[in-house]
Amino acid sequence: MTFAVLTINAGSSSIKFALFEVKGEGEPSLVAKGLIDDTGEAPSLSVSGEEEPIRLDAGASEERRLEQLFAALFSAIEARLDGRTLLAVGHRIVHGGPDFSEPLLIDDDVLAALGKLTPLAPLHQPRGLEPIHEMRRQRPDLSQVACFDTAFHHHLEPPVSRYAIPRRFEAEGLRKYGFHGLSYEYIAGRIAAAAPELAGGRIVVAHLGNGASLCAMRNGRSVDTTMGFSALDGLVMGTRCGAIDPGVLLYLQSVHGLDTDDLEDLLYHQSGLLGVSEISGDVRKLSESGDPRAREALDLFAFRASRETAAMANSLRGLDALVFSGGIGEHSPSVRAAICERLSWLGVAIDPAANAAGAERIAAPESRVAVLVVATDEETVIARHCLKAIAGD
Structure with missing residues (x-):
């Protein structure tokens, strides 16, 4: 059967x-x-x-x-x-x-x-x-x-997983969880199969889509990640703000009278690329637009992604490979180029022709860091896990 x-x-x-x-x-x-x-x-x-x-x-x-x-x-x-x-x-x-x-x-x-x-x-x-x-x-x-989606990061421990808040809140579950774990699990497996010489190295994977995050991994395991307690944290996203000064939220509550539901809608649905550009949360539409606000939104996206990549490299104590994935990471050469240009001080350099063609390996010969484009496949990972659970493994 x-x-x-x-x-x-x-x-x-x-x-x-x-x-x-x-x-x-x-x-x-x-x-x-x-x-x-x-x-x-x-x-x-x-x-x-x-x-x-x-x-x-x-x-x-x-x-x-x-x-x-x-x-x-x-x-x-x-x-x-x-x-x-x-x-x-x-x-x-x-x-x-x-x-x-x-x-x-x-x-x-x-x-x-x-x-x-x-x-x-x-x-x-x-x-x-x-x-x-x-x-x-x-x-x-x-x-x-x-x-x-949190399972790939489940083993993270302090200080990576900890927030500087009273311990009683950590005891009730307020900690960094991390997300996009099914995607990161698939990519870790693809790297091990397609680039085994990198699998044990210091790798930052950029899952860039409408929801976006980074994962620092070594030996196929998560070392750090940009999303935290919620899927709001870290990078600028399509309609989500990413990391934000908590004082901004207090200001919005006290001065503008926003309640919890208002803040939730603002931070999840009205912010990010959409909020900054006032045009769209879609990178494709922003890339085609001549409106300066579109360029400003994309610049912010690349700035924050490169800044957080450097932070992930710090958690890894170095950087051997940068991997782009997700809808934006896989299909936007201009975003990849903008992020990599800001990381040139780390030794990142890409081949413009390979990048434009969406090749699997897009690093320039002189690059000290391998740069890859890997299509993710969360559904295959879900299917594997499904079989594992059914078998009782």
């Missing part, structure tokens, strides 16, 4: 999914992938390689909307099983808190525990749990597995 696993990667406005075939002990093999777009009046489901997306009813209630979305998803998946048996569904869960560091089968107790972590990731955690609840309603006998 041939088996399959389904992976679900829920974002703020879309859900990426992928179907993998599983044969024996081999690597999961991609069968199909697609996207549920839950924006606008009429959500849609599309499968890569097929021209027409499936349009769903507009104006449905939230409960009915979810029911339609996942009924359409199961229909699309079942049409592609081709005799395979769907073994389980693996979900990307943004926050595992202090306790969850391994993939695990979801039951009532696990689901309740994950729900209690919502205050640690108020926007991301509910979005990741929604598909689980709906799938339990529609396919109650189908095994589901939680795979945590």
